[in-house]
Amino acid sequence: MSRASDVIVIGRGPAGLLVSSLVVEQGGQVDMIADGLGTLPLWGGQFDFRSYDNDRKPVADPWAWWHRFGDTHPGGSVSAQMWRSWWQHLRDLWFTMEIPTEKLLPTKNRGTVTPLGRIKPAFLVPTWQFTQEYAGAITLVGVPDLVDFPVEAMARVYTWTTGMTAEIRWLERSPSWRPGWNGLNWAWYLDTEEGRRWLWEQVKSFRRGSAPLVFPQILGVDHTESLIEVLGELWGRGVAEIPLPPPSVGGLRLQRRWERWLRRKGVRLVQGRVKEIGGDFAALEGRRIHGGHVVLATGGVLGGGLEVLIDGQVRDRLMGLSLGVVKEPEDLASIGYRSWLEPTRVAGSALAGCDPNRHGDGGAMMLLTSHAVFSAVSGQEGRLEHAGRF
Amino acid sequence: MRDAFDACLKCTLCVSQCPVMSVNPDFPGPKALGPEWYRQNQAQMTAPLPHVDDCTFCQICESVCPVDVPIAHLIAEQKAEKKHSLRVWLRDEILARPQWVARMAWLGAIPEPMRRLGKISPGVQLPKPRKGQVRTLGEPLGADPRRIGLFVDCYSSGYDQELVMRARELLRIWGFSVTLVPGEAQCCGAAAYAAGNPGLAKSTGHAMFRTLNRKKSDYDVIVTLNATCDGTLRDEWPEFYGLQITVPVIPFDEIANQAPELFWEQLASLPAEPGAWITHTTCRGKVARGDGQLWELAKRAGFWDAEPSDAVCCGAGGSYAFKAEHESTAEQLAFRVREQALSSEAKGIITDSGTCAIHMEQAASIPARHPAYWLYARYLRYLEEGETHETKTS
Ligand SMILES: Cc1cc2nc3c(=O)[nH]c(=O)nc-3n(C[C@H](O)[C@H](O)[C@H](O)COP(=O)(O)OP(=O)(O)OC[C@H]3O[C@@H](n4cnc5c(N)ncnc54)[C@H](O)[C@@H]3O)c2cc1C
Numbered sequence A: 001m002s003r004a005s006d007v008i009v010i011g012r013g014p015a016g017l018l019v020s021s022l023v024v025e026q027g028g029q030v031d032m033i034a035d036g037l038g039t040l041p042l043w044g045g046q047f048d049f050r051s052y053d054n055d056r057k058p059v060a061d062p063w064a065w066w067h068r069f070g071d072t073h074p075g076g077s078v079s080a081q082m083w084r085s086w087w088q089h090l091r092d093l094w095f096t097m098e099i100p101t102e103k104l105l106p107t108k109n110r111g112t113v114t115p116l117g118r119i120k121p122a123f124l125v126p127t128w129q130f131t132q133e134y135a136g137a138i139t140l141v142g143v144p145d146l147v148d149f150p151v152e153a154m155a156r157v158y159t160w161t162t163g164m165t166a167e168i169r170w171l172e173r174s175p176s177w178r179p180g181w182n183g184l185n186w187a188w189y190l191d192t193e194e195g196r197r198w199l200w201e202q203v204k205s206f207r208r209g210s211a212p213l214v215f216p217q218i219l220g221v222d223h224t225e226s227l228i229e230v231l232g233e234l235w236g237r238g239v240a241e242i243p244l245p246p247p248s249v250g251g252l253r254l255q256r257r258w259e260r261w262l263r264r265k266g267v268r269l270v271q272g273r274v275k276e277i278g279g280d281f282a283a284l285e286g287r288r289i290h291g292g293h294v295v296l297a298t299g300g301v302l303g304g305g306l307e308v309l310i311d312g313q314v315r316d317r318l319m320g321l322s323l324g325v326v327k328e329p330e331d332l333a334s335i336g337y338r339s340w341l342e343p344t345r346v347a348g349s350a351l352a353g354c355d356p357n358r359h360g361d362g363g364a365m366m367l368l369t370s371h372a373v374f375s376a377v378s379g380q381e382g383r384l385e386h387a388g389r390f
Numbered sequence B: 001m002r003d004a005f006d007a008c009l010k011c012t013l014c015v016s017q018c019p020v021m022s023v024n025p026d027f028p029g030p031k032a033l034g035p036e037w038y039r040q041n042q043a044q045m046t047a048p049l050p051h052v053d054d055c056t057f058c059q060i061c062e063s064v065c066p067v068d069v070p071i072a073h074l075i076a077e078q079k080a081e082k083k084h085s086l087r088v089w090l091r092d093e094i095l096a097r098p099q100w101v102a103r104m105a106w107l108g109a110i111p112e113p114m115r116r117l118g119k120i121s122p123g124v125q126l127p128k129p130r131k132g133q134v135r136t137l138g139e140p141l142g143a144d145p146r147r148i149g150l151f152v153d154c155y156s157s158g159y160d161q162e163l164v165m166r167a168r169e170l171l172r173i174w175g176f177s178v179t180l181v182p183g184e185a186q187c188c189g190a191a192a193y194a195a196g197n198p199g200l201a202k203s204t205g206h207a208m209f210r211t212l213n214r215k216k217s218d219y220d221v222i223v224t225l226n227a228t229c230d231g232t233l234r235d236e237w238p239e240f241y242g243l244q245i246t247v248p249v250i251p252f253d254e255i256a257n258q259a260p261e262l263f264w265e266q267l268a269s270l271p272a273e274p275g276a277w278i279t280h281t282t283c284r285g286k287v288a289r290g291d292g293q294l295w296e297l298a299k300r301a302g303f304w305d306a307e308p309s310d311a312v313c314c315g316a317g318g319s320y321a322f323k324a325e326h327e328s329t330a331e332q333l334a335f336r337v338r339e340q341a342l343s344s345e346a347k348g349i350i351t352d353s354g355t356c357a358i359h360m361e362q363a364a365s366i367p368a369r370h371p372a373y374w375l376y377a378r379y380l381r382y383l384e385e386g387e388t389h390e391t392k393t394s
């Protein structure tokens, strides 16, 4: 038989990827089962700690926020030291996956800019994304017919809200351009040799400026860093990008690198919809996968699956249906799952009492729940200290 | 299928993963070609979009969709409405029936003028039938009561009898009794569906189903050698062809992972296969089963330096790469495999489809073969060198 896994992770969204990574780092074998892709390629690519308070005001110092105001939230019981070790771990993990971030963890939220020119808090971001500590002058790059990046309106809003200048440099239409191209079409093009050369020539012809050069997120998919490096040399100042609406190139870069890393660590990705789970198995149409533990990272933001809240409520988010409550093992039978002896392990941002879209804490919730699940299935407090448990 | 087409949430996940979009700037992508076009066409007849034929029918889009829109199948219906010139139509009618092509394999290469006339890609090599000798591997290492119907797809039947014999020999020493099905060159219908001929796909599939049924008392499990046929028989037939196969359908690599421990121990007693290797689970394999099994198999078999392929799809797409208008897309998709092979200095590719194998072999200039081919070779090496290496069990 092929090796039964130590942990079956159901879901291929950010939470499923993180739980799987934690397990393989300890030498465990993972079967990651998914029916669809999960939401990472829809993300701009930033992992938020806490961006807004309960009144939707931007949070400058998320460390202090969790410390002082977090007790109404499931994440409030986590110590600063623990948060630090989780964020540091994510940063290190990304480093091994070739997802670049700054060397030091942020001490405060930084400001990124939206395609509408507004400032938005951001915590851990790959270095290709434009962020700044204080709003300064910027030079925006306009791309003809890219409707998701209305650069002139953006420049006006930026100047109006920050008081800083926002100059514009326009790209021409590349010879390969086609009507209707979105950011991703541009990014695939700029991954090619032809695209890169074309862009170098364009930037060389730009009138010089003294502010950082800010592109919409189009600078390649797999070869972004080398392109940004050359552009930086040509422009003489920093070069970075602003995420666009989905299909989002930043999240796609993360997903491709993350999954590549997991594949190389021997994670088996099983395609299919799980119809039944038990303490040590997941059943799909016509087959049954066995493993030491089962983790649900089934999200639900896109209706991909059931959302199991940490208080035990099971909901179908797309249809808005409440499917029941899982408190006792027998309850699982009533929502279509077979009864089993262990409590449900659920990772993801679907945590009762939290609303990542409103609060900007999707990254933090993913860390909290994934590490909690990992501790439970591995019998480890924290992480990494006791290698070889599996 | 007609219910799910309207479920599209416009999330664009399919767009983010489509391999053709990543190399072909003209391709409108799964969302525009699938649910969006279909919706419009339902409201009022809409002409097929110009680049609809560029879809390889890899189904990656479907596998990532959160609400199971049958995107590639909707695109296939759109392809069916496209009008072609007589010679393209004729070529496509032939290529949609790979069982005919397989029966004509003995004819050998197609002369250049005919290729031009038939708009066959000038740069793509056509396969040559492989008929290497396959010797017995000795006594069975175990006994498994399951009787296997080894599914000989049209490609293997016409061009790779050697692979069929190798797979059969391996299954025999793993303790199975083996029957070859369907017994003649027939197609499951996948090629016709991919080419935008769902009607022909269904009649082809039904004919295959009848043949398999006639022999059904001979086997308990069907084992496939090609990921596309595997997914078609198990998943596509019930959903899109109205056919229900009653026995389990399992890809060869999964049954190989169930081979007797002794077999693996014997292979483990050999020194590791030198050099780097790439395992490429084809797009249809990923969609049907997932990814990672092949890599695990390669490692277990002693291909220690195997690394999983970074390419989502190699661009072969059954007969897709043979069509002149797809040459550039197919070549660019295969280029990813070539880049990886060059950077890792790979010695070979292990992959679960014969047509993908010839495409990658040509692109990367290294041998690309089915896992049964490599496993057989390694076991033969064990038999020849075995005495010099002590097995763990002795
Ligand atoms: C457009 C968009 C942008 C966002 N951007 C950000 C951002 O930039 N930063 C941030 O912090 N947060 C962001 N969020 C919030 C974030 O997406 C969610 O909080 C997060 O997706 C939850 O991830 P997850 O891994 O829990 O679930 P998901 O990403 O929803 O993944 C669920 C997985 O489970 C699988 N699944 C479900 N049921 C089954 C089943 N029965 N069998 C097999 N598989 C199953 C699905 O196929 C899927 O793979 C964004 C959300 C959206 C919609």
Ligand code: SF4
Pocket (backbone or CB within 6 Å): B007, B008, B009, B010, B011, B012, B013, B014, B015, B030, B031, B034, B035, B064, B065, B066, B067, B068, B069, B071
């Ligand atoms: S993945 Fe599915 S739901 Fe999302 S845009 Fe594509 S077809 Fe629509």
Ligand code: SF4
Pocket (backbone or CB within 6 Å): B017, B018, B019, B020, B021, B029, B030, B054, B055, B056, B057, B058, B059, B060, B061, B062, B071, B072, B075
């Ligand atoms: S089947 Fe493959 S090529 Fe066709 S649209 Fe879907 S992902 Fe793209």
